[in-house]
Amino acid sequence: MTYHQQLAGGERNKLSFLQQMGNIWSEVSRANFYQNTNVSRYETARERMLELLDLTLQDSKGTSGQKMEIARMREVLCDYFYGENTYHTDTEFLNKYFLAFGILANKERAISC
Secondary structure (H helix, E strand, O other): OOOHHHOOHHHHHHOOOOHHHHHHHHHHHHHHOOOOOOOHHHHHHHHHHHHHHHHHOOOOOOOOHHHHHHHHHHHHHHHHHOOOOOOOHHHHHHHHHHHHHHHHHHHHHHHOO
């Protein structure tokens, strides 16, 4: 199932890497929020998160370094949400990691206005 129809149809490639990371962060945050309260929303947020990660990996304008970063983050997130959390990831780490991208995306947006 495709959750982000417009993004999957090519709109995602119009977003900057920083904006794409911000979108991923939104789904990670939702998954964390619903993890212990709403199984259905938790599972859907995880699926949307993986979809956005995969769309970002497919983005032709992404650099090899960006793709390596996304692939590693996908591995960490899968371990955290689906696996045994062998990387000892927690919500605080994920928020700090993605917050940096959010701050840079806001700066990028402010400069382009």
